[in-house]
Amino acid sequence: MTIGESIGLDDLPLRADLRGASPYGAPQLDVPVRLNTNENPYPPPPALVADVTEAVTGAAAELHRYPDRDAIALRADLASYLTSATGVPLGVPNLWAANGSNEVLQQILQAFGGPGRTALGFEPSYSMHPIIAAGTRTEWAPTPRRPDFTLDTARAADILARRRPDVAFVTSPNNPTGGSLPLAELRELIAAAPGLVVVDEAYAEFSSRPSAVGLIGEFPARLIVSRTMSKAFAFAGGRLGYLAAAPAVVDALQLVRLPYHLSTLTQAAARAALRHAEETLHSVHVLSSERDRVMESLRGLGFDVVHSDANFVLFGRFTDARTTWQSYLDHGVLIRDVGIPAHLRVTIGTPAENDAFLAASEEIVR
Numbered sequence: 001m002t003i004g005e006s007i008g009l010d011d012l013p014l015r016a017d018l019r020g021a022s023p024y025g026a027p028q029l030d031v032p033v034r035l036n037t038n039e040n041p042y043p044p045p046p047a048l049v050a051d052v053t054e055a056v057t058g059a060a061a062e063l064h065r066y067p068d069r070d071a072i073a074l075r076a077d078l079a080s081y082l083t084s085a086t087g088v089p090l091g092v093p094n095l096w097a098a099n100g101s102n103e104v105l106q107q108i109l110q111a112f113g114g115p116g117r118t119a120l121g122f123e124p125s126y127s128m129h130p131i132i133a134a135g136t137r138t139e140w141a142p143t144p145r146r147p148d149f150t151l152d153t154a155r156a157a158d159i160l161a162r163r164r165p166d167v168a169f170v171t172s173p174n175n176p177t178g179g180s181l182p183l184a185e186l187r188e189l190i191a192a193a194p195g196l197v198v199v200d201e202a203y204a205e206f207s208s209r210p211s212a213v214g215l216i217g218e219f220p221a222r223l224i225v226s227r228t229m230s231k232a233f234a235f236a237g238g239r240l241g242y243l244a245a246a247p248a249v250v251d252a253l254q255l256v257r258l259p260y261h262l263s264t265l266t267q268a269a270a271r272a273a274l275r276h277a278e279e280t281l282h283s284v285h286v287l288s289s290e291r292d293r294v295m296e297s298l299r300g301l302g303f304d305v306v307h308s309d310a311n312f313v314l315f316g317r318f319t320d321a322r323t324t325w326q327s328y329l330d331h332g333v334l335i336r337d338v339g340i341p342a343h344l345r346v347t348i349g350t351p352a353e354n355d356a357f358l359a360a361s362e363e364i365v366r
């Protein structure tokens with residue numbers, strides 16, 4: 001018997017608005033083919049592992065001291081990566097980093113959302129946005145996409161202008177549907193929004209469209225672009241997310257961030273991983289062409305496939321998505337039921353993993 005096991009949530013003075021809520025999280029099952037959390041399937045190359053090990057060993061000798069609270073060296077490295085990726089000249093004052101982009105998004109809502117304020121999202125989209133809104137007591141305003149999951153930009157701009165949310169989330173490429181927005185449409189949305197627009201670019205490296213980072217100069221008081229090293233960078237376990245914005249946005253986030261939130265070890269490991277960006281990001285080309293192959297094969301098998309610009313594909317249509325998800329699991333393939341009726345989402349894996357997924361799909365469709 002575990003000490004304290006006799007009490008439940010009802011015995012605790014939990015906030016009323018959190019009662020009955022479920023924690024976010026996909027099942028972490030030990031299955032041969034795991035294609036459910038949009039990670040990069042390629043482990044870090046040996047040279048990166050060696051570099052991270054050396055960097056962490058060096059950092060370990062300093063663990064009696066708190067880390068650099070402002071993570072200056074890491075932010076400089078992120079600025080130089082993002083500048084080279086987007087062509088937009090960015091400096092340390094434009095960058096902010098935290099433990100995954102989830103923490104970045106939480107800090108944004110701590111500073112710019114909260115009681116009496118509203119955040120809006122175009123759904124279906126990343127399901128953590130409303131959960132972070134709930135945790136920060138920001139009212140959530142869900143706004144539907146078209147039935148084919150694309151965004152009607154003119155209508156969305158109109159809604160932003162009329163509803164005036166304090167923060168609007170635009171995910172591009174969108175998770176879990178995969179589509180991305182051209183720069184002109186992002187501009188139209190930001191121009192219409194009286195509040196802040198957070199463009200969540202967790203999957204930007206997989207997309208052929210230009211980054212919203214190019215619009216920060218035009219909309220310094222309105223635009224935040226969030227990014228992560230969890231996907232293309234194959235650094236999900238390292239927990240490093242970041243954003244690019246005007247320096248004043250970064251100053252605002254300092255008011256809510258916990259001191260020393262990024263450990264010495266995280267900062268050292270992320271900097272080492274960034275030194276290998278070119279090698280790691282090579283996998284993006286392989287994954288993008290595998291994504292195109294998976295989309296085409298699924299279409300060939302008769303599935304409905306939502307066009308994706310990311311490292312995952314939403315597909316259907318199933319009479320019962322939950323039962324079909326279980327059939328994949330019975331074939332040793334773990335994919336994701338994201339709660340969209342008749343659809344499931346598969347993350348692009350290695351060619352062998354994708355073959356296993358497609359072989360299972362062929363049997364399931366019969």
Ligand code: PMP
Nearest residue numbers: 100101102126175202228230241
């Ligand atoms: N944004 C989107 C759209 C995502 O899909 C994810 C990860 N699933 C995140 C943010 C958060 O990722 P992380 O905290 O690992 O950076």
